[in-house]
Amino acid sequence: xxxTKFSGxxxxxxxxxxxxxxxxxxxxxxxxxxxxxxxxxxxxxxWDMLTSPTSAGLGNYKELxxxxxxxxxxxxxxxxxxxxxxxxxxxxxxxxxxxxxxxxISFMRTIYYLPVISPIIAVSLLWQWILNKDYGLxxxxxxxxxxxxxxxxxxxxxxxxxxxxxxxxxxxxGGNMVLYLAGLQSIASSYYEAAExxxxxxxxxxxxITVPLLTPIHFFVLVMGIIGAFQSFSQIYVLAVxxxxxxxxxxxxxxxxxxxxxYFNMGYASAAAWLLGILIFIVTLIQFKLSNxxxxxx
Amino acid sequence: xxxxxxxxxxxxxxxxxxxxxxxxxxxxxxxxxxxNAGEEQTNAGSGSGDNKEPVTIEFMGHxxxxxxxxxxxxxxxxxxxxxxxxxxxxxxxPGEYAQKMKTLIASGKAPDVFYVGSxxxxxxxxxxxxxxxxxxLDQTSLFNPDNVWKQAMDRYRYDGSKIGSGDSYGLPKxxxxxxxxxxxxxxxxxxxxxxxxxxxxxxxxxxxxAAKKLTSDENGDGKPEVYGVGAYSLESAxxxxxxxxxxxxxxxxxxxxxxxxxxxxxxxxxxxVHKVSPDQEAEQAMNAYTRFLNGQLAMFAMGPWDQPGFWExxxxxxxxxxxxxxxxxxxxxxxxxxxxxxSAKSKHPQEAFDLAAFLSLDADGQRxxxxxxxxxxxxxxxxxxxxxxxxxxxxxxQVFLDIIQDYGRPDIPYGSKDTQWIDTxxxxxxxxxxxxxxxxxxxxxMKPQMQELYDKNNK
Numbered sequence: 001x002x003x004t005k006f007s008g009x010x011x012x013x014x015x016x017x018x019x020x021x022x023x024x025x026x027x028x029x030x031x032x033x034x035x036x037x038x039x040x041x042x043x044x045x046x047w048d049m050l051t052s053p054t055s056a057g058l059g060n061y062k063e064l065x066x067x068x069x070x071x072x073x074x075x076x077x078x079x080x081x082x083x084x085x086x087x088x089x090x091x092x093x094x095x096x097x098x099x100x101x102x103x104x105i106s107f108m109r110t111i112y113y114l115p116v117i118s119p120i121i122a123v124s125l126l127w128q129w130i131l132n133k134d135y136g137l138x139x140x141x142x143x144x145x146x147x148x149x150x151x152x153x154x155x156x157x158x159x160x161x162x163x164x165x166x167x168x169x170x171x172x173x174g175g176n177m178v179l180y181l182a183g184l185q186s187i188a189s190s191y192y193e194a195a196e197x198x199x200x201x202x203x204x205x206x207x208x209i210t211v212p213l214l215t216p217i218h219f220f221v222l223v224m225g226i227i228g229a230f231q232s233f234s235q236i237y238v239l240a241v242x243x244x245x246x247x248x249x250x251x252x253x254x255x256x257x258x259x260x261x262x263y264f265n266m267g268y269a270s271a272a273a274w275l276l277g278i279l280i281f282i283v284t285l286i287q288f289k290l291s292n293x294x295x296x297x298x
Numbered sequence: 299x300x301x302x303x304x305x306x307x308x309x310x311x312x313x314x315x316x317x318x319x320x321x322x323x324x325x326x327x328x329x330x331x332x333x334n335a336g337e338e339q340t341n342a343g344s345g346s347g348d349n350k351e352p353v354t355i356e357f358m359g360h361x362x363x364x365x366x367x368x369x370x371x372x373x374x375x376x377x378x379x380x381x382x383x384x385x386x387x388x389x390x391x392p393g394e395y396a397q398k399m400k401t402l403i404a405s406g407k408a409p410d411v412f413y414v415g416s417x418x419x420x421x422x423x424x425x426x427x428x429x430x431x432x433x434x435l436d437q438t439s440l441f442n443p444d445n446v447w448k449q450a451m452d453r454y455r456y457d458g459s460k461i462g463s464g465d466s467y468g469l470p471k472x473x474x475x476x477x478x479x480x481x482x483x484x485x486x487x488x489x490x491x492x493x494x495x496x497x498x499x500x501x502x503x504x505x506x507x508a509a510k511k512l513t514s515d516e517n518g519d520g521k522p523e524v525y526g527v528g529a530y531s532l533e534s535a536x537x538x539x540x541x542x543x544x545x546x547x548x549x550x551x552x553x554x555x556x557x558x559x560x561x562x563x564x565x566x567x568x569x570x571v572h573k574v575s576p577d578q579e580a581e582q583a584m585n586a587y588t589r590f591l592n593g594q595l596a597m598f599a600m601g602p603w604d605q606p607g608f609w610e611x612x613x614x615x616x617x618x619x620x621x622x623x624x625x626x627x628x629x630x631x632x633x634x635x636x637x638x639x640x641s642a643k644s645k646h647p648q649e650a651f652d653l654a655a656f657l658s659l660d661a662d663g664q665r666x667x668x669x670x671x672x673x674x675x676x677x678x679x680x681x682x683x684x685x686x687x688x689x690x691x692x693x694x695x696q697v698f699l700d701i702i703q704d705y706g707r708p709d710i711p712y713g714s715k716d717t718q719w720i721d722t723x724x725x726x727x728x729x730x731x732x733x734x735x736x737x738x739x740x741x742x743x744m745k746p747q748m749q750e751l752y753d754k755n756n757k
Contacts, residue, residue: 048421048425049400049401049403049404050400050403050404050421050422050425050427051425051426132582132583133579133582133583134580134583134584135583135584152579152582152583154582155578155579155582155583156579157728242721242724242725243725245578245728246725246726246728246729247725247726261396261397262396263716263717263718263755264400
C-alpha cells in the first residue's frame with residue numbers, strides 16, 4: 001500500500017522531470033543532432049540545393065586537401081591566435097588593477113566590459129573607420145602624436161591580420177578580465193600573509209602565488225580562446241571584404257561560409273566544417289591532456 | 299565532441315544571423331541597397347464579379363525602396379486588370395536574396411515569380427527550377443516581342459545545354475548598360491574637350507591625355523585632390539582590345555593572351571605609370587564613387603540606376619562611349635541584366651507568366667521606371683522616343699541605347715555555373731594593380747589555376 005503510493009508519487013515526479021527536460025533535449029535533437037547527422041551525410045555528396053544530391057564518395061575531402069585556400073585560411077586562423085597570449089597578459093594586468101577597492105571601481109570594470117556586450121557587426125563597422133588609412137582616427141593620432149605615417153591597416157595584405165588581432169584584443173580582454181577578477185578574489189589572503197611573513201616582495205607574491213593559483217583560469221581562457229579563434233567569422237566578414245587583399249584575412253569559417261552560401265557547394269562546405277570540427281576536437285583534447293602538467297588543482 | 303560541435307554550430311548560426319541581418323546596408327556597390335528586411339506587402343485582391351477562381355501568386359525580388367514602391371504600384375494595377383489574381387510581394391535585402399532563394403527552392407517553396415540574375419540563371423535553368431515560358435510567349439497577345447531588346451530577351455534563353463539561344467526561360471526586368479560618366483565642370487575648368495559620345499572616336503590615348511590634364515595636386519602633398527579617371531573598367535579595356543576573359547564555347551580561359559594582358563597593363567599603368575588614377579590604397583580610403591560625387595574624379599563609370607543619385611550633384615555631368623583601344627579602334631562594355639523567372643513548380647503558370655510579362659513590359663510601369671531614373675525601358679519604341687526626349691541628365695542618353703544595341707556584352711559570370719574561377723582572378727589581381735607583377739607574368743601564372751577551377755565546376 002505504502003510502496004504503490006510512493007511509486008505513484010515517484011512516477012509523477014519523473015513525469016515532471018522529463019517534461020521539463022524535454023524542450024532542451026528535443027531542441028537539441030531537432031536543431032542540433034539532426035542537422036549534424038545530415039551534414040555528415042551531405043559531406044559525402046555533391047549538393048547545390050537545387051538538384052538532388054549525388055554521391056561524391058570521399059571526393060569533397062580529397063578536394064579540400066588539395067585547395068591551397070584551405071591552407072591559407074587555416075594559416076590565417078592560426079595567425080590570429082597570436083592574440084590569445086597577448087590578451088591573457090593584458091586581461092590579467094587589468095584584473096589586478098581592477099581588483100583594488102577604489103571608489104568608482106565598478107564603473108571602471110563596466111567600461112572594460114562594455115566591448116564584450118557590444119554587437120560585433122556594429123563594432124566592426126566602427127573599427128573600419130578607425131582603421132581607415134587617410135581619414136581614420138588611429139592613423140591621424142599616430143601622425144599627430146608621433147609623426148608616424150600609419151599603414152593601410154585593412155587594405156594591405158601584411159597588416160590585415162595584425163589589425164584583426166588588435167580588434168580582437170579590444171573586444172576580448174574585458175570578458176577575460178572578469179574571469180581573472182573572479183579568480184583573484186577566490187585566492188585566500190592567508191597565502192599572501194604567510195608569504196609576507198617569509199619576506200616575499202610584490203613580484204614574488206605575483207609569480208609564486210597569484211599566477212600559479214590562477215592556472216585553472218588560464219586554462220579556461222586558453223581553451224575558449226583557441227576555440228573562439230577557430231570560429232572567428234563575423235568581424236572578418238565585415239572588415240575583410242571578399243577575404244581581404246589576396247585572401248589575407250579569410251579564416252576557415254569564412255572559407256566554409258563562402259562555399260556554402262556563395263557557391264552553394266553544400267557538400268564541400270560540410271566536409272570543410274567537419275574538418276574544422278575534428279581539428280578543434282584534437283586541439284582541445286591535446287590541451288586537456290597537457291593540462292595535467294601545468295594546471296594547479298586544489 | 300558533440301557538445302563542442304553543437305556550441306560551434308550555434309555560434310556559427312548566431313554569427314550567420316548577425317551577419318545576414320547586418321550586411322544588407324554595408325556594400326559599396328553603386329546600386330543602392332534597400333534595407334527593409336523581408337517585409338511582406340499583400341494587396342488584398344478584389345476578386346469580385348468574376349467567375350474565374352481566385353488565385354494567389356507569390357513574387358519575390360530585391361532592390362532599393364524606390365524599386366519596391368514602383369513594384370507595389372505596378373502590382374496594384376496588375377490586380378485591377380486581373381481581379382481574380384492576388385499577388386503576394388516580398389522584397390528581400392539584396393545581400394540576402396541568393397541565400398533565401400536557394401533555401402526556398404531546396405525546401406520546395408519557391409515563389410511563383412522571382413528575380414534571377416545572370417550567373418544564377420544558368421544554374422536554375424539547368425536544374426529545372428525555371429519554367430520554360432516559350433509556349434506562353436508564343437501565345438500571348440500582351441506584347442510584341444519585336445518591340446523588346448533582343449539582347450535582353452536572349453539572356454534568358456536556354457537550349458538544354460547552354461544559354462543565349464533556344465527557348466525562353468525568363469523575361470528581362472531591365473537592361474543595365476555600363477557607361478562612362480564624366481564631370482563636365484572639371485573638363486571645362488581644365489580646358490579639355492569632353493569625350494565623344496560616339497564609339498570609336500575617342501581612344502585610350504585621348505583619354506590618357508585628358509586624364510593627365512585633369513589630375514591635379516593643388517596642395518603639393520604628392521596625393522592629387524582630383525584624379526583624371528577612377529575604377530576604369532577592365533572588361534571594357536580587354537574586350538575593346540580584342541581580348542577575352544574566357545571563350546565559353548570552347549571552355550577556355552584566355553587571360554594569358556597578349557590582347558588581354560596588354561589591356562590589363564594599360565589599366566594598371568593608369569595609376570602605376572601615369573598617376574592619373576587613385577592607387578589601391580587611395581581607393582580603399584575613399585572609393586571612386588564617393589570621389590566622383592565629391593567632384594574629385596573626372597571620369598568614372600555608371601549604370602542607369604545611378605541617375606537619381608547623380609541628379610543631386612552640384613556639377614554638370616554627362617555620359618560618353620568608353621574609350622576605344624588604339625590597336626583595334628573598337629570599344630566595348632558590359633550590359634548587365636536582371637530577369638524574372640517563373641518556378642517550374644508553380645501551380646498557376648499562366649497567371650505567373652501574366653504577372654512577369656506585365657512587370658517586364660507594361661508601358662506605364664516602364665515609363666515610371668525610367669522617369670524615376672531606375673532603368674532604360676525594355677520597350678524599344680519607348681526607349682527611342684520618350685526616354686531619349688527626357689529633359690534630365692545625362693544629355694547623351696543615346697549612349698545607353700548604343701551600348702544595348704552595339705557594343706554592350708554580358709558580364710563575365712554569365713555563362714558560368716560556378717564563378718570561382720573569375721572570383722579568384724579578382725581576389726588576386728592586386729598583384730598587378732600594385733605593380734608587384736606585370737600583367738603578362740601574373741596572367742600567365744593565373745591562367746592554369748583559373749582553367750582548373752573552371753573545368754572542375756563548369757564542365
